[in-house]
Amino acid sequence: MVVLEGLRMRSERRPYTDALHAVLIHRGWFRGSKAMLSGMTVTGFRFTVNRRLTAESATAYNWHSENFLAADFTGMTSSQHMGFVFQPTWPLYRELAIAEIKASIDRGAGAVFWHGEFVVAAGYDDERSVLYYSDGRDSQLRELPYERFGNNGTPYWYYQIIEGRIPMDEHAIVKESFLQAIFKWETHDLALPERGYACGRAAYDAIVTALRSGDYDRDGARETFATYAAFKRDLAEYTAGAAGVRSQAAAVTREVDEHAAQRAGAWPEVAAAAECYGEVSRLFERIAAEPGLPDAERILLFEAARQAEEQAIAALKALVRETADNRYHDIGLR
Amino acid sequence: MSGVYLKDIRMKRESKSFADSLHAVLTAAGMFEGPKYMLSGLTGMAFKFSVHERLLPLSVSAYGNWGDEHSPGVDNIGVLTIWDGGRSRHPTFRFYQQDAIRWVKRSLDEGVGVIYWLPEFGVIHGYDDEDRIFYIQDGYSSDDRIVLYDNFGLNFTEFWYARTFGGAVRVPLETMVLESVRLALHDWDTPYRTLPNTDIGSGRLAYSYLTQALRSGDYDEGGARYILSSFVYARDEIRRYLAEVAHLWPQLAEAGSRYGELAGLFDGWSLENAQGLIGALEQAAALEERAMELFRELSRQYPDPRRDTVPRWGISSAR
Numbered sequence: 001m002v003v004l005e006g007l008r009m010r011s012e013r014r015p016y017t018d019a020l021h022a023v024l025i026h027r028g029w030f031r032g033s034k035a036m037l038s039g040m041t042v043t044g045f046r047f048t049v050n051r052r053l054t055a056e057s058a059t060a061y062n063w064h065s066e067n068f069l070a071a072d073f074t075g076m077t078s079s080q081h082m083g084f085v086f087q088p089t090w091p092l093y094r095e096l097a098i099a100e101i102k103a104s105i106d107r108g109a110g111a112v113f114w115h116g117e118f119v120v121a122a123g124y125d126d127e128r129s130v131l132y133y134s135d136g137r138d139s140q141l142r143e144l145p146y147e148r149f150g151n152n153g154t155p156y157w158y159y160q161i162i163e164g165r166i167p168m169d170e171h172a173i174v175k176e177s178f179l180q181a182i183f184k185w186e187t188h189d190l191a192l193p194e195r196g197y198a199c200g201r202a203a204y205d206a207i208v209t210a211l212r213s214g215d216y217d218r219d220g221a222r223e224t225f226a227t228y229a230a231f232k233r234d235l236a237e238y239t240a241g242a243a244g245v246r247s248q249a250a251a252v253t254r255e256v257d258e259h260a261a262q263r264a265g266a267w268p269e270v271a272a273a274a275e276c277y278g279e280v281s282r283l284f285e286r287i288a289a290e291p292g293l294p295d296a297e298r299i300l301l302f303e304a305a306r307q308a309e310e311q312a313i314a315a316l317k318a319l320v321r322e323t324a325d326n327r328y329h330d331i332g333l334r
Numbered sequence: 335m336s337g338v339y340l341k342d343i344r345m346k347r348e349s350k351s352f353a354d355s356l357h358a359v360l361t362a363a364g365m366f367e368g369p370k371y372m373l374s375g376l377t378g379m380a381f382k383f384s385v386h387e388r389l390l391p392l393s394v395s396a397y398g399n400w401g402d403e404h405s406p407g408v409d410n411i412g413v414l415t416i417w418d419g420g421r422s423r424h425p426t427f428r429f430y431q432q433d434a435i436r437w438v439k440r441s442l443d444e445g446v447g448v449i450y451w452l453p454e455f456g457v458i459h460g461y462d463d464e465d466r467i468f469y470i471q472d473g474y475s476s477d478d479r480i481v482l483y484d485n486f487g488l489n490f491t492e493f494w495y496a497r498t499f500g501g502a503v504r505v506p507l508e509t510m511v512l513e514s515v516r517l518a519l520h521d522w523d524t525p526y527r528t529l530p531n532t533d534i535g536s537g538r539l540a541y542s543y544l545t546q547a548l549r550s551g552d553y554d555e556g557g558a559r560y561i562l563s564s565f566v567y568a569r570d571e572i573r574r575y576l577a578e579v580a581h582l583w584p585q586l587a588e589a590g591s592r593y594g595e596l597a598g599l600f601d602g603w604s605l606e607n608a609q610g611l612i613g614a615l616e617q618a619a620a621l622e623e624r625a626m627e628l629f630r631e632l633s634r635q636y637p638d639p640r641r642d643t644v645p646r647w648g649i650s651s652a653r
Contacts, residue, residue, distance in 0.1 A: 064402075064647035077429045079418075082647055083409075086639055088505045092414040096500065155643045166429055180653070190529060190649040197644075330530050332653040334424060 002102075003123030003132055003141070007110045011136025013230040015059045016067060017043045018136055019118040020162075023110040029076060029165040039238030040173050041070035044231045045181040048189060048199045051206050054220035058227040059117070062191035067112075067160055073176055075168035082114075082158035085150045090157065097159050098124075098146050101131065104161045110134075114158035115144065121159075174242050176334065178270075178316045179323060183332035185313045204306035211295040211302070222291050229281070229288035232305075236274065236281040239312070243270035269319035276312035280305045338442040339460035339469065347473035349571060350394060350564065351454035352404060353379040354473050358457050359447040365413050365502045375575025376510050377407030378517030380568045385540040385561055387533050389553040394564045395454050396534050398527030400495055402648055410513045412505040419451070419495030421652075422487055427494070431487050434496050438468070438486075441498040451495035452479065458496075511579045511586070512636060515629040520641075522626045529651055541619040545612050548605075558605055566600045569618075573597055585632040589625035596621045 009022035014034060021037050024030035030037060038044030046066065049057040063082060071078040079100070081093060101111045101121045111121040115133065122141055123132035131149065132141040150157035185200040192199070198206035210216040244267075283305040287298055317324065324331050345358035353374045360366035366373055374380040382397040397403055401417055408415040418434055420427065438448045439461050448458040452472055456479065460469035468486070469478040487494030525539040526532050535543040544561065547553040576590030599614040 060644065060646075062647055062650050065650035065653070069653055072424065072426050075425060077426050077433070081416075084640060084643065084645075087409060088412055088503055088509070089409050089414055092501050092503060096414065155639070156646055158646065163433070164429060166426060168425055183651075183653070187651065190651060191645060191647065193644065330651075332651055334421070334653060 001123070001125040001127070002105055004105060004108065004110055007120065007122040007134065008139055009120040009134040009136040013227050014038060014043070014234070015227065016063075016070070016112070016118045017041065017234075019112045019120045020070065022120050022134065022136075023112060023162055024076070027109045027162070029162065030074070033237070035234040035237035036241065037074075038231060038234035039242070040074050040177050042066075042073055042177050042180040042184065043070050044234040044238065045177070045184045046199075047184070047203045047228060047231070048192070048197060049203045049206050049224060050197055050220070051195075051210060052220070053207065053210050053216040053224050055217070055223040057220070057224040060192060060197060061189050063114075063158055065191075069180075071160075071162060073180065074173055075166045077163045077166065078160050079163060080158070080160035082156065084155050085157055086155065090150065093157070094146075094149055097149060097157070098131070100161055101159060102126075109162055111162075112160045113149075114152065114154070114156055116152040116154055175320060175323070178273075179320050179327075179331055181316055182313055182320070182324065185309070187332065201306070201310070204302055204309075207302050208299050211299050214295070225284065225291075226288045229284035232277065232281045232284040235312075236277040239270055239274035239277050243267055243274045267319060269315045273312045273315035273319075276308045276315065279308040280312065283308070336464055337460065337462040338439075340442060340445060340447055343447045343457055343459040343471065345457040345459075345471040345473045349374050349567060350379055350382065351456070351473065352395070352400075352449065353377070355449040355455045355457045356408070358471070358473075359449060359499065360411075360413065363446045363499065365499060366411060369574075371571040371574040372578060373411070374568070374571045375579075376411050376514050377404075378410070378514050378521065379407055380571040380575060381514075381518035381521050382536075383521070383540045383565065383568065384527060384534050384536040385543040385547075386557070387535070387543050387547060389544070389547045389557040389561055391554065391557040391560045393534065393557060393561050396528060397521070397536060399650065399652065400451075402650070403527070404497065406517060407514075408499070410505070410510050410517070412503040412510075414500035414502070415497060416500065417495065417497035419493060419497075421492050422494050423492065427487065431494070434494075435483050435486050437498065438496060446499055449495075449497040450481075451489065451491070451493060452481075453489055453491050455495075507579070508582055511582055512633070513640070515586075516633050516638065516641065519626060519629050519633060522622070527649075529649075538619070538623070541615055541622075545615050548608050548612050548615075551608070555605065562600075562603060562605075562611075566597070566603070569593055569596050569600075583632050585628040589628040592621045592625040592628075 007026040009019050011018050017034060017038050021034050046061060048061055050060055067080060081097060083093060102124050104111045105124060112118055113121055119133045119135045121131050121133045129146045130143045133144055134141055188194055188199045283301050287301050327333060342362040343358050345355055347354055349370055357370045357373050384393055384397040386393040401419060405415060418430055438458055441448050442461055449455055450458045450470060456470045456472040458468045458470050466483040468481045470481055472479050522537040524537055525535055527536045528534050573590060573593040576586050576593060580587035580590050596618045599618055603611055
């Protein structure tokens with residue numbers, strides 16, 4: 001039996017990012033806050049909704065490309081596998097999944113996997129054929145028999161192993177995240193049918209349309225808004241940190257402080273963006289905190305948030321104009 | 335172990351280079367039994383058809399993101415597959431390169447060849463730790479091509495790519511054939527596989543790109559020849575594939591005859607006779623459209639959870 005000491009995920013409404021953060025902090029591959037990780041990995045900039053505002057909204061994205069990129073943007077190397085549980089090859093992959101997750105734990109690193117939500121594998125016991133995992137609800141580890149891996153109430157199985165981290169210039173990581181933020185704002189996730197989902201700027205339109213029509217999933221909407229409130233708060237904190245401005249909402253990480261002065265001088269545009277994200281975050285906070293708000297009022301809040309986020313993106317665009325121009329029509333392609 | 339040389343792998347360029355490589359690796363490893371056209375049909379590789387607007391030779395292998403394009407086909411024949419690849423200019427490449435050198439060697443140690451982008455696709459069938467080299471078949475020459483460990487993944491394109499294979503499960507023929515028809519439909523219906531770029535058209539649109547270029551005369555001649563010979567070869571693979579599985583459903587037999595008619599249109603084709611070629615391509619597009627309607631009719635008779643479930647992977651914009 002092997003159980004990694006001190007590896008626990010704390011669920012704070014950031015699907016995937018909560019799990020990734022737990023693995024990285026435990027292994028010592030990252031020292032910053034979740035907000036920093038949300039920003040640098042670009043996961044916090046993703047804004048996708050199911051048009052009926054169902055609870056899947058925050059995890060409806062291309063895990064394969066986005067979770068690979070989350071690692072890649074920050075210099076982390078990873079391997080991942082995924083598929084439908086109804087594929088005939090699934091038993092082969094399940095065997096591989098268990099072997100790779102165990103090997104990762106033997107190397108001292110947890111593994112992210114999908115169990116109806118993103119959770120963290122923190123140990124295993126071959127004699128009992130079970131994985132131990134943390135789902136972030138409390139400090140308890142839960143058991144999952146090997147043969148039930150992938151049995152999670154959804155059609156998907158997925159896992160990601162983080163293998164290492166190469167040194168990268170933090171300034172370059174932050175700048176790339178801003179380029180990707182623009183990409184996320186403007187681009188639909190190709191893996192999702194547009195009739196069912198909306199991304200980035202278009203997600204605001206979809207929310208407003210759903211609220212106006214009244215045809216949406218009440219519980220799902222509450223869940224979705226709370227999740228994105230957490231991500232928008234991250235963006236406010238992240239951009240404030242990057243601008244060298246001390247965010248009032250949260251403590252700025254030590255790493256940011258080191259470069260704060262340098263950034264404050266170099267990146268006045270980020271301060272402008274941070275102010276806008278602060279406004280977006282406050283609006284989302286209100287939406288999430290008052291689920292009883294009439295839809296007509298919520299629509300106004302979302303419209304204001306959309307406007308503020310549009311301004312944030314405009315400020316980031318001004319900052320990365322030269323690189324963006326060099327990428328022509330394809331701002332996401334590094 | 336300081337080296338491995340798998341002698342039973344024989345890669346020969348006939349079909350698309352990926353299908354040629356796949357057939358060589360899986361046949362030698364005992365994970366697939368049968369002729370290449372069956373593999374090409376069952377994996378959907380034969381149906382992939384993409385054309386750059388200027389008929390550049392890269393068209394033939396530019397049918398999308400290789401990871402997402404190849405995996406469903408390999409999965410359909412019940413074989414576990416692992417791949418890696420990306421842009422060699424990205425900072426993490428060095429790590430993935432070293433990692434790949436390790437897993438490529440491990441695969442060879444286990445007797446399984448590895449598909450590798452040279453370009454085009456070839457098969458790594460040996461390594462030598464002393465000289466720090468891989469032996470690779472490109473399918474044209476019986477001599478090996480050599481790639482140094484240090485140069486693994488580096489080539490004149492921006493991309494690196496390698497794929498290996500694990501165990502296999504037996505999948506009923508009907509299941510594989512039905513899915514292959516659906517893979518074909520998906521390729522036929524998807525105009526752009528390399529978004530946000532739109533200079534390469536796929537499926538139905540590939541025909542238009544091809545005829546437009548031939549009409550304008552502004553195209554790469556070597557590329558045009560390569561595209562057309564690959565196109566003609568693939569249609570013949572499809573014809574033979576459908577003939578072999580025609581007993582399963584009447585739609586397959588009928589679609590097979592459409593491809594039979596289509597093959598006849600290109601006997602002795604030549605770029606010099608552009609008008610004739612354009613005419614043949616227009617007829618071919620109509621015949622293939624008819625075959626796809628038959629596939630669609632067949633597909634609709636059975637549930638299709640793979641496409642009725644929104645996936646969490648698949649097509650993405652390269653970043």
